[in-house]
Amino acid sequence: MTATLIYCYDPMCSWCWGFRPTWSKLQKALQGLIDEEKLSIQPMLGGLAMDSDAPMPNEMRAKLQATWQNIHQQLGTEFNFDFWQTNEPRRSTxxxxxxxxxxxxxxxxxxxxxxIQQAYYLDAKNPSNLDTLIECAEHIGLKAEGFQKAMMHIEKEGLLEEEIEQARHLNLNSFPSLALLKGDQLISIRLDYQNHLSMLESIKKAL
Structure with missing residues (x-):
């Protein structure tokens, strides 16, 4: 029986950006288990902030900038703080x-x-805006027109909201989150932002 490692994330979550190098190492370290069909990885979208056209309140802007500083100090993660001067941020992920x-x-x-992470955290572009997302889509080889149509379809059908509801049902309420689904048992995997080996051990032990 193949177990599933669920990775719950939001592309505009700054802690997900901080976790990215360690998550990449963990995925590489798990490749053997994936090849043996003992494990599969399933990404799940968490949905930090609903659709909004309202400018982000100053208090929230200050809080997020402080979070970026904190992550940079703790993990050495790079952030382009020009984002806060050159954009009108919205609380909308x-x-x-x-x-x-x-x-x-x-x-x-x-x-x-x-x-999206590259555009947001390094290039100081706003992924709450459709034009930034179209640019990201074209960058990875998708056609702008088809991408926009698909975005509208997903919004109209409420498909993202369904996935967010599923994440909440599994108690994946913070991002990033890792949990191992083994049969009908869900085992939470404690995150280590600086060393993938502790998470690797937890996953192997749970399997």
């Missing part, structure tokens, strides 16, 4: 989540996830 959902259908979810 659902569009970026939908972009990853669209890319999943093309087998490009991780590529989209990384493109």
């Amino acid at each position: 659902y569009p970026a989540c939908r972009a990853c959902y669209v890319a999943r259908d093309f087998g490009l979810e991780e590529e989209m996830y990384h493109a």
Whole structure:
């Protein structure tokens, strides 16, 4: 029986950006178990913030900038703070989540996830805006028109909201989160942002 490692994330979650190098190492370390069909990895979108056209309140802006500073100090993660001067931020991550959902259908979810993170954290572009997401889609080889149509379809059908509901049902309420689904048993995997080996051990032990 193949167990499933669920990785719950939001492409605009700054702690997910901080976790990215360690998560990449963990995925590589798990490749043997994946090849032996003992394990599969399933990404799940968490949905930090609903659709909104309202400018982000100053208090929230200050809080997020402090979070970026904190992650940079703790993990050495790079952030481009120009974002806060050159954009009008909105507390809205659902569009970026939908972009990853669209890319999943093309087998490009991780590529989209990384493109959005690159645009947001390094290039100081706003992934709450459709034009940034279209740019990310084209960067990973998707056609702008088809991408926009798929985004509208996912929004209309409420497909992202269904996935978010599923994540909540599994108690995956913080991002990133890792949990191992083995039969009908869900085992939470404690995150280690700086060393993938402790998580690897926990997963192997749970299997």
